[in-house]
Amino acid sequence: VFPWAEVRYGDRVTKVPLLKNMMGASTAQKVESSVQHLEYAFANGFNTVLEKRQKKIAVIKGNGELHELLIGDFLRTVKENYFIGPFTLDSVATNPVKTNFDLQKYDLALIAKPTEAFTDAEKQVLDQYMVNGGKSLWLLDQVNIEMDSLMTTGEGLAFPRDLNLDDLFFKYGIRIKRDLVKDVMACPITLATGQQGNATQYNQYPWLYAPAVYADAKNPIVTNLDVIKFDFCTPIELLQNSIQKTVLLHSSPYSKAVGTPIPVALNMVAERPEPASFPKGGGLIPLAVLLEGQMHSVYENRIPAFKDANFKSVGKPGKMIVIADGDVIRNQYDKNYQPLELGYDKWTGKMYANKEFLLNCVNYLLDDTGLINIRNKEVKLALLDTEKVKEKYTFTQIVTVVSPLVILGVFGLFFTLLRKRRYAR
Known part of the structure; x- marks a missing residue:
């Protein structure tokens, strides 16, 4: 049995998954989840082959964001429904007004794991884009530590990263802390543990800095999702203002934030923390937040970085999603340097729901509500006790x-x- 359907219209074709293989779920739960997902899966397939692409996504470049190869599978999937184009902020230094004007032509800005600080002028361009009703999807790492280098050296130092965006998000009503989230509900990593003859022996261990996040929010973006893998994520603090905030994803009850700088080593897999070691009332740390409402410019009561006749301090209602981990969108690649499917971990053989989650984020931000609201429908099967x-x-x-x-x-x-x-x- 091949649990897929194929939808064709003219020269366009797309695959529709019929079975949701959820990790840790019983057979009955998998059946119910698959049936509940069926209408959305076919509606999305029909939409892909029937609707012409109209809306445009700007992939922001210029501040050390992830290379196209590392987000290749996500871009390859999204371009079936939307136009995609790289948008560099380098031109801000010479002509910020024109850069600001050009960015307004896009419907969504994707900022995937920048590693270099934004200048005040670049920040003003992004701010004005949001104030003018633009949609944005932010994936940010506020702590500098990479799993690739850790696998090579065995140890490293996790230290804060300054992207010069704190005041921007503070104005919008959130604060991304420079701590690391440590969670007992963790995804595994594969490590070499010795030799048996000429063959290297590998074993899997839970890695506490890679939370396995289960979505339980009542929002169509995360309805009926499987486990989502995070890696060296940071907490998001919600602040009081007029912006409506919805926590889409959070850590488990047995999690805590660890301050940085802090040494990190692979031998930490031997740790087996007791639930009592976690702070009382801790856990459920926000990791992904949806913000909706009328955005106020961070330069509302400040001198702007550059003069712009079209500057607005308060504008149209907008939407943005902030995810406190840049690696959620990162795919692995095969030996030929071709992107593997987003969410697939080739070292453990496990498949996570990162891709589905991010696609839902894009659909929601681009107002494809008729499609994504189908996910809110609940189907209760009369299964035997x-x-x-x-x-x-x-x-x-x-x-x-x-x-x-x-x-x-x-x-x-x-x-x-x-x-x-x-x-x-």
Whole structure:
């Protein structure tokens, strides 16, 4: 059985997944989740092949963002429904007004893991884009530590990273802290543990700095999602202002924030922290937040970085999603340096829901609400209670197997006698 469907229209074709293989779920839960996902999956497939691309996504460049190869699978999937174009902020230094004007032509700005600080002029361009009703998806690392280098050296130092965006997000109503989230509900990593003959032995260990996040928010973006993998993520603090904030993803109850700078080593996989070691009332740390409302410019009561006749301190209602981990969008690649599917970990063989989550974010921000609201529908299947079946196994067999045969036999006998009586005359 191949749990896929193929939707074709003209020369356009797309695949529709029919089965959601959720990690840790029972067979009944997988069936119910798959049935609940079916309408959205087909609606999205029809939309992909029927609707022409209209809206445009700007992939922001110029501040050390992830290379296209590392977000290749996400871009390859998104371009089926939207136009995509790189947008560098380097031109801000020479002509910030024109850069600001050009960015307004895009419907969504994607900022994927910048590593270099934004200048005040670059920040003003992004700020004015939001104030004018633009949508943005931010994936940020506020702590400098990479898993690739850690695998090479075995240890490293996690230290704060300054992107010069603190005042921008503070104005919008959030603060991204420079701590690391440590979670008992963790994704595994694969490490070499020794030799057996000429073969290297590998084992998997839970890595506490890679939270396995289960979505439970009542929002169509995260409805019916499987586990999402984070890596060296940081907490998001919600502040009081007029912007509506919705926590989309958070850590487990058994998690805590660890201050930086801090040494990190692979031998930490031997740690087995007790739940009692976590602070009382801790856990459930926000990791991804949706912000909706009328944005106020960070330069509302300040001198702007550059003069712009079209500067606005308060503008149209806008939407943005901030994810406190830049690696959520990062895909691995094969030996030929081709992007693997986003969410697939080739070292452990596990598949996470990072891709589905990010695609939902894009659909929501670009107002494809008719499509994404289908995810809010709940389908309750009338499945048998396995415990009651075990208790009344013989009775259940009689009711489900013997009873229909008896009823059929009685009906057949009655029908035969009726025919004989009618035609005997």
